[in-house]
Structures are given as structure tokens and as C-alpha cells.
Amino acid sequence: MDLVLRPGRPDDAAECGRICFDAFSRIAHAHGFPSDIPGTDTATGMFEMLLNPGYYSVVAELDGRIVGSNLLDERSPVVGVGPITVDPTVQNGGVGRPLMQDVMQRAAERHAPGIRLLQSGYHSRSFALYAGLRFEFRETVACLQGPRSE
Numbered sequence: 001m002d003l004v005l006r007p008g009r010p011d012d013a014a015e016c017g018r019i020c021f022d023a024f025s026r027i028a029h030a031h032g033f034p035s036d037i038p039g040t041d042t043a044t045g046m047f048e049m050l051l052n053p054g055y056y057s058v059v060a061e062l063d064g065r066i067v068g069s070n071l072l073d074e075r076s077p078v079v080g081v082g083p084i085t086v087d088p089t090v091q092n093g094g095v096g097r098p099l100m101q102d103v104m105q106r107a108a109e110r111h112a113p114g115i116r117l118l119q120s121g122y123h124s125r126s127f128a129l130y131a132g133l134r135f136e137f138r139e140t141v142a143c144l145q146g147p148r149s150e
């Protein structure tokens, strides 16, 4: 597998946004949940904001094609991972692990006192990936969706 990791650039926003929306909506729908991200445009807008100072970014290319990305929120001493997303067509092929290792390496170089992330409880593969990289479960966060009752 000819996988290359490189820094993210502002002009990656559209393709990273498309992959991000695809990846999150597929895993959510597979478990009967609505997607956390309403559409590709929202995801692209999010990447336009994130591919900027304050965030470290890494993009994975497979044979010259973008197949995934990961970010590190560096605005606090404890840095925050995500979103990490891999194109559903190449998931479970070993792209996610180097994307995680890259941001963990970055955090180590900056002597970050900790790394945090949020993980959807229904996604056992991402949990396996993080647990294998020695992340530890800390707390449950409830995500309530839908209209507020009066």
C-alpha cells in the first residue's frame, strides 16, 4: 500500500469534508442513528475552519488520492484529536492507525500533558483502534438529538 501522510492544506477542505461526511453518516446509519453532520457542505465548512493555525492537520493519500485525515486541536495544553475519518471504501485497511500515530507523535513533540478524544459508543472498531493505541476510557458524554419538547 503506497500510503503517504502529509500536512493538510486549506484547499483539501472539500475532499476531506466529503470523506468526513461519508464516513460519519455511514457508521451512524449502520447503527440506526442520525449522522452527527447534516451534509457535505457542513463538513467542508468545518474543514475550512479547522485547516488553519491552532489546529495541526494530517492528510493521508493512497496512490495520490486523498483517503483520510486527522486533526489535533492545539488551542489548549491538553490537545484534542479529531475528527479522524477514512474513506469508507478503504476502511479497515490500516489507514486510520498511522493517522492516529501521526497526531500522537505531534502531541509528544509538543510535550502535551494529555490527549483527549470523543468516540461514538456504537463504533467498536474505532474503540478497538484507540484502545490498541493505549487510550483509556474516562467518561460518558450524552448526545441528545431532535427537537426540544416544550
Ligand SMILES: CC(C)(COP(=O)(O)OP(=O)(O)OC[C@H]1O[C@@H](n2cnc3c(N)ncnc32)[C@H](O)[C@@H]1OP(=O)(O)O)[C@@H](O)C(=O)NCCC(=O)NCCS
Pocket (backbone or CB within 6 Å): 023, 024, 027, 082, 083, 084, 085, 086, 087, 090, 091, 092, 093, 094, 095, 096, 097, 098, 118, 119, 120, 123, 124, 125, 126, 128, 129, 132, 133
Ligand atoms: C475510525 C476510522 C478513522 C478508522 O480508520 P481505518 O482506516 O478503518 O482504521 P485501521 O484499519 O487503521 O484500524 C481499524 C482498527 O479496527 C480494528 N477492527 C477491525 N474490525 C474490527 C471489528 N469487527 N471489531 C473490533 N475491531 C475491529 C482493527 O483491528 C484495527 O485496529 P488495530 O490497528 O489495533 O488492529 C474509520 O473507521 C472511520 O472513518 N470511521 C467513521 C468516522 C469515525 O467514527 N471516526 C472516529 C470518530 S471518534
